[in-house]
Amino acid sequence: MSEPFVTHAGILSFAEEQVNLSSHDKRRYREQVNSLREKLAQHIASNPGFGLVKMLHAGSVAKGTALRNINDLDAAVYVKKDQTPTDEREIVPWVGERLREVYPQKDASDFDTSSPHSVKIHFRGSGLDVDIVPVLYEGDEHDRGYLIDKYTGERLLTSIPLHLQFIRKRKEANPRHFAQVVRLVKWWAKQRKDENSAFKCKSFLLELLVAHLADSGVKLEDYPQALEKFFSYIVKTGLEKRVAFGDYYPASTLPNPTGDAIEVFDPVNAENNVTNRYSVSDRDALVKAAEEAADAIREAFYATTTKRAVESWQVILGPSFRSRHL
Ligand SMILES: Nc1ncnc2c1ncn2[C@@H]1O[C@H](COP(=O)(O)OP(=O)(O)OP(=O)(O)O)[C@@H](O)[C@H]1O
Ligand SMILES: [Mg+2]
Known part of the structure; x- marks a missing residue:
């Protein structure tokens, strides 16, 4: 035949x-998440007792499986379980406030905490949105922690680095x-x-x-x-x-x-x-x-x-x- x-x-x-993210955009997107991570790491280093522990790049740009038309980057922010509000519904607004402390010069309207499960930060310079999901964490060596599912709000014990x-x-x-x-x-x-x-x-x-x-x-x-x-x-x-x-x-x-x-x-x-x-x-x-x-x-x-x-x-x-x- x-x-x-x-x-x-x-x-x-x-x-x-048509399908793949260009290597130029991939680099740009990774840089955006890295700069957010570094800024948070600096803030944590100079503010002992700050409730956020670290941030990891999650999702498809981190995995190399993103499509060209991706609109949101994903990151997970690790929070100390014993420092977060006990009422579930307050966790996202609380993380939003902590992140605003990291970016005091950013406009309040660039932080969107209207979704019950993640905080979205808009970056005007790059035009990118980073969707940040809290992970409730108690120091597990493989970064296992409770991810709050962004669609259902359910707590899922998992590990982003192992994924x-x-x-x-x-x-x-x-x-x-x-x-x-x-x-x-x-x-x-x-x-x-x-x-x-x-x-x-x-x-x-x-x-x-x-x-x-x-x-x-x-x-x-x-x-x-x-x-x-x-x-x-x-x-x-x-x-x-x-x-x-x-x-x-x-x-x-x-x-x-x-x-x-x-x-x-x-x-x-x-x-x-x-x-x-x-x-x-x-x-x-x-x-x-x-x-x-x-x-x-x-x-x-x-x-x-x-x-x-x-x-x-x-x-x-x-x-x-x-x-x-x-
Ligand atoms: N049900 C789940 N249980 C555990 N972890 C999950 C679950 N859903 C998503 N994740 C975690 O979130 C990450 C992102 O997965 P998701 O399916 O939301 O989109 P993505 O890989 O970022 O793709 P897209 O390009 O569509 O944004 C996964 O790699 C995984 O680490
Ligand atoms: Mg994604």
């Missing part, structure tokens, strides 16, 4: 042009390709969310699914094939198969079936099902979208004209995928 019209090279060139290490290991096993396949499936999910704001598909979930496939021996270096494998996995399992990792705890510590519609466990905490907020209908919508994507990849593979092949890939990657990427 002759070579399909859309090959690995075509998907890669689209990713480089970064987990992803780093997968990137080392599949240099370039692990992060690129993650960014491509995040891009796919973004198209689905743009069409339907109720579509639920968290970035962390996608990363863990790609990690699971890579750990099971799926090859990632050919992107059409890797994407086909990814979507077929979702269709075949219906996302009803538990996913967990042996990096930081043995499988024996996982709980009995939780009854949650999807079970994908935090690699750091066996009790934290990252997808515990997904309903059966959220899961069904994900599986249906994956089915459409897997079908489109197969159609593209057998297409007899470039036009048809590009149209099929547009089902997955959206209308900005064009024949000029081939």
